[in-house]
Amino acid sequence: MTLVMQVEIELLGPLRVVVDCAVVELPGERLPVLLAVLAMSAGQPVPAERIVTAVWGVDVGVDARTNLQSNVRRLRRMLGDSAVETRGSGYALAVAPEAVDALRFGRLLDQGRLADALELWRGDPFDGLRSDVLAQTYGVRLWERYLDAVERRAALPELTELADRHPLRESLWARLLEALRAAGRDAEALERYEQLRRRLADELGTDPSPELRALHAELLGGSAPGVMPRQLPADASPFSGREAELAALDALLVQARGPVVISGTAGVGKTTLAVHWAHRVVDRFPDGQLYVDLRGFDPSEPPLAPSEALRGFLEALRVPPRQLPASPSAQAALYRSLLADSRTLVVLDNARDAGQVAPLLPGAPGCLAVVTSRSQLPGLVTSAGARPLALDLLDAAASRSLLASRLGSERARAEPAAVATLTERCAGLPLALAIVAARAALRPAYSLTRLAEELASAGLDGFDAGDAASSARSVFSWSYRSLSEPAARVFRLLALHPGPDVGLDAAASLAGGEVRRELDELARAHLVTERTPERYAFHDLLRAYARELGTADDAAALGRLLDHYVHTGRAADQLLFSHGETIPVDEPSSGTVLTALASEDEALAWFGAERLTLMALLRLGSAEHVCQLAWATHVYLHRQGFWHDRVAAQHAAVTASRQLDSAVAESRSCRYLGFAYADLGRFDEAHVHLDRALALAADPIDRAWTHHYRDLTFGQQGEEASALEAAREALSLFRAAGHVVGEAIALSDVAWYSGRLGADESTLADGKRALAMHRQVGNRAYEAHTLSCLADTYVRRGEVAAAESCYREALVVFEVLGDRFGEASTYAQLADLVDDADARRQAEAILRELDPPAAEQLKALLR
Structure with missing residues (x-):
């Protein structure tokens, strides 16, 4: 057989035929199919009957063989007379199998050369050719081999695309989850699993395969059992009364069904009872106790969103920020999965309605949710089988018992008539009784009779004995009037603070100076509670009362509060990343007290304590303050995985910058918003805002930062060339502007992406130059990143000693920075490179210390 080696035939995609370096177009429908059938057996004869069936189908006429001979002649004229040989009763294409991409594809796979084989794949095999034989006999097999190759190579972009095209191929989805996990995108992997689980249930009525379920369990990492969060607030001391309610709760605990809903009027002691009982039964829930104040009836702020509470719980369960799913439904699924085999108590305090509670209910039979609310939440009773416990006002005997437990039994017995008057004035409201007891404790020399007379004279107009609301206001007024004027002023000003609690320095900023003495006075009077050292909180009723009182200093106090958060936030942001963009701010108002932060850990702790307040202030501040607050949180919210908050903050900044009519501010806000959407994987929206940022950016530095965020966005997409x-x-742009810090950062990114695309020589040169620049300006974080980039390049080049040296230098920098995760990942790379058992142990030890799920991920990677 004479071989026509000048012919090349491509079948992995639309048919393409090249003869002597020239593309040949085959006309009609039959001729291309004829060539494809012969090409799939290149060099080997194909029986005429098979060809006829492939080209004309099973229902062929008597002239099919004549048509075949005619088409063979036409094919010889186009490819060369010797291209198609007659072999017995069939025909053979006289080309080497290597000339046919589909056959070369199979041979490369047989040799284990996956990357070379996958480069041949241009699209659907036999695209555009109408032949059932080609599609079913060859096409199916080619697709199977291709999918298997992609799965084995675990190339993330191809896996993602193919999983969407083959939504029920579980082996492909398993490889996709593994690839996402290896890329550190655990949150996306968890969302993908949930997507597949729902599709299998809806379309096939089945669960994922055992392999997929095992992968899901590994992604979850077994977080809950080993973490044991302990979030319960401190127990009330002393606690008195409510024996019947405690017994009812004990009885409900025995019943293994539904949450418990404790309902009752404001100030009746729902939270106190729930927390006290939770402490009593804590040994029944060894895997942890979760608590959240849902702020359902806060007079100054909207209720806490369920997604916000979920993220707090997942953080408490030690789910790393990068593993947090983007969608609330996926977060809820992850939360329930983490608690699935645990015995965990969940206290959901101050719920507004059933919709706020439902996503936070654990599904495991060993867990229990206790909900407190002013509403009986009938929807929760219906939908979740909740068991209601209505909390009434204390009767006279219980009120006297509570007051006596706080006053001391001897003092109470000495003046029974006064005790009766005090309890009557409190109308069975535990909050009012606690304030009365605190007032009495502060004045041990006063008789209870005198205190009762004072309380009676402080009663509000229209006071209705026995009415809880009227009694509460009467007691609040009486206690407030007894305060020193400085403490009374601080009490009024604290109502301006929108967060769940207020720190000492923020309170001082409201007042314009030192307030520790005043806060101690308020705490002793039971008008505020010191939840943790130097952080103070109101009861909802007291906050509402304080807001009613108001103060002439409100506007100035709010300005000082905003300045406190802007300037402290700016300082905290600089500690997290001192080489990013600076936040332009004016001098703080006179009387503003700033929190001194000395380290990255202190900055993270401050942001963690103030995050809810910072988000709330975005609704209260001036347009300028809103922009500055949003920019200050940019790095923190990104690193900690609060990506929905980040989007909300930057949206607020975009709106505020338009109110300021500032293109500079809007450009900056848009590029931060774009990168925030990239964190959520919403890349189309990310690029829309990055485009807007570029259109507004007149300054070259602004344009440079925007391109930088665009390169990070493309990197997250896996589009490394872009x-x-x-x-x-x-x-x-950075280089032209002489911006050395930005130039070095961008050069590191250029080195990284060019290395990923195979340009090792330029990667080494750029990486070394970037490294020197980072050291010059003191950007230690990017110095360590660039060392890792260089090590990665040396690994690809087979220069093990150079790679090891870079990894060890990076370790030194990560240790100086206190970047434990950076240390762990570098130790892991080092262990993998030189089989260093000590490095492997160090990596696993650090990751177990910081992040149990990531430790499991790393061990799997090392295996």
């Missing part, structure tokens, strides 16, 4: 292009744009 990321490289954006990084080069940023580099050019």
Whole structure:
């Protein structure tokens, strides 16, 4: 057989035929199919009957063989007379199998050369050719081999695309989850699993395969059993009364069904009872106790969103920020999965309605949720089988008992008539009784009779004995009037603070100076509670009362409060990343007290304590303050995985910058918003806002930072060529502007992406130059990143000693920075490179210390 080696035939995609370096177009429908059938057996004869069936189908006429001979002649004219040989009763294409991409594809796979084989794949095999034989005999097999190859190589972009095209192929989805996990995108992997689980249930009525369920369990990492969160507030001391209610709760505990809903009027002691009982039964829930104040009836702020509470719980369960799913439904699924085999108590305090509670209910039979609310939440009773416990006002005997437990039995027995008057004035409201007891404790020399007379004279107009609301206001007024004027002023000003609690320095800023003495006075009077050292909180009723009182200093106090958060936030942001963009701010108002922060850990702790307040202030501040607050939280919210908050903050900044009519502020807010959407994987929206940022950016530095965020966005998408292009744009602009910090950052990105795309020589040169620049400006975080980039390049080049040296240098920097995760990942890379058992132990020890799920992920990677 004479071989026509000049012919090349591509079948992995639309048919393409090249003869002597020229593309040949085959006309009609039959001729291309004829060539494809012969090409799939290149060099080997194909029986005429098989060809006829493939080209004309099973229902062929008597002239099919004549038509076949005619088409063979036409094919010889187009490819060369010797291209198609007659072999017995069939025909053979006289080309080497290597000339047919589909056959070469199979041979490369047989040799284990996956990457080379996958490069041949241009799309659907036999695309555009109408032949059942080609599709069913060859096409199906090619697709199977292709999918298997992609799965084995675990190339993330291809896996993602193919999983969407083959939504029920579980082996493919398993490889996708593994690839996402290896890329550190556990949150996306968890969301993908939930997507597949719902599809299998809806379309096939089945659960995922055992392999997929095992992968899901590994992604979850067994967090809950080993973490044991302990979030219950301190127990009330002393606790008195409510024996019948405690017994009822004990009885409900025995019943293994539904949450418990404790309902009752404001101030009746729902939270106190729930927390006290939770402490009593804590040994029944060894895997932890979760608590959240849902702020359902806060007079100054909207109720806490369920998604916000979920993220807090997942953080308490030690789910790393990068593993947090983006969608609330996926977060709820992860939360329930983490608690599935645990015995955990969940206290949901101050719920507004059933919709706020439902996503937070654990599904495991060993867990229990206790909900407190002013409403009986009938929807929760119906939908979740909740068991209601209505909390009434204390009767006279219980009120006297509570007051006596706080006053001391001897003092109470000495003046029974006064005790009766005091309890009557409190109308069975535990909050009012606690304030009365606190007032009495502060004045041990006063007789209870005198205190009762004072309380009676402080009663409000229209006071209705026995009415809880009227009694509460009467007691509040009486206690407030007894305060020193400085403490009374602080009490009024604290109502301006929108967060769940207020720190000492923020309170001082409201007042314009030192307030520790005043806060101690308020705490002794039971008008505020010191929840943790130097953090103070109101009861909802007291906050509402304080807001009613108001103060002439409200506007100035709010300005000082905003300045406190803007300036302290700016300082905290600089500690997290001192080489990013600076936040322009004016001098703080006179009387503003700033929190001194000395380290990254202190900055993280401050942001963690103030995050809810910072988000609330975005609704209260001036347009300028809103922009500055949103920018100050940019790095923190990104690192900690509060990506929905980050989007909300930058949306507020975009709106505020438009109110300021500032293109500079809007451009900056848009690029931060774009990158925030990238964190959520919403890349189309990310690029829309990055485009807007570029259109508004007149300053070259602003344009450079925007291109930088675009390269990070493309990097998250897996589009490394586009990321490289954006990084080069940023580099050019930073370099032209003489911005050394930005130039070095962009150069590191150029080195990283070019290395990922195979340009090792330029990667080494750029990486070394970037490293020197980072050291020059003191950007230690990017110094360590660049060392890791260089090590990665040396690994690809087979230069093990150079790679090891870079990894060890990076370790030194990570240790100086206190970046434990950076240390762990570098130790892992080092262990993998030189089989260093000590490095492997160090990596696993650090990750177990910081992040149990990531430790499991790393061990799997090392295996």
